[in-house]
Amino acid sequence: RRVEITGLASEALLKQRLEQEGSNLAYLHYGTTTTHNPPATTASGAKRPASKASISPPTVKTSPTPARSATAKPAMPSERPVRPDTAAIVDFGGQAVGSGIQSLAANLKPRTNGFSLISDANASGALSSCMVDSARVGGQAKNLASGKSVELHQTREYLAGMNGRAWAGLVNGHLVTLSPVKVLRDDVTVTENPRVYITRDYLSKKNRQADAPVAAIANAWEGEDNILYRVWLQNDKQQAISCIDLLVPKDATRAQQGQLFYTNHSAAWMAGYTPVRS
Secondary structure (H helix, E strand, O other), rough: OOOOOOOOOOHHHHHHHHHHHOHHHHHHHHHOOOOOOOOOOOOOOOOOOOOOHHHHHHHHEEOOOOOOOOOOOOOOOOOOOOOOOOOHOOOOOEEEOOOOOOOOHOOOOOOOOOOOOHHHHOOOOOOOOOOHHOOOOOOOOEEEOOEEEEEOOOOOEEEEEOOOEEEEEEEOOEEEEEEOOEEEOOOEEEEEOEEEEEOOOOOOOOOOOOOOOEEEEEEEEEEOOOOEEEEEOOOOOHOOOOOOEEEEEEEOOOOOOEEEEEOOEEEEEEEOOOOEOO
């Protein structure tokens, strides 16, 4: 938890500070998770390229148990890994997570204008992946002189590629869909958390019936040319996917790079994931 008291000459400067601090890479440099899964000792498997077959929106299976609210904060990883249900395991064809895998956050170049609390040394450091981080839930900003909350978003102008549409991509023949993806242009604030849909065997068996959607929490950080969009699934230890990192060029409709993290028999694995906007 972080509380900051700042003295500025006007409320306009306060709003500018709040907008730019919300996606400040300095806070991404320090992960919020106290523990993480150790690197797996299993031999790394070869990555399998995703097929370029056409992708249709998935049909969702109904579930007797409603998904948790997307506004709830996900549980922190526990000291002892929890093995997911056999039904939750999906072969995404990735490789065991080890020291050789670079986080996409390290490729996010800091902005050159506006407030900046991140040093060049931090910017070039190996920023962590979503596996050793957790969602940040922001609170209200108040003007101490008036006691009123500061309203930041006068307009709702979204990034062209992140204006509420779904993003979907194939991972080892399974279709993974994030919907909706909504990020404001001005300060890359996520205004609505996505749900994650998995359509198993989309290619091999032509399945079009998605599993029940899983609620998630998303954060976004703005770089000079790209957006880092990071998604954590609720109760991730029991899900087929733990979290997702996407590096997306501004106003693009396809991810430049993506990493999908999942648990394979209590070990952390990663597969490439480069979805496109549907």
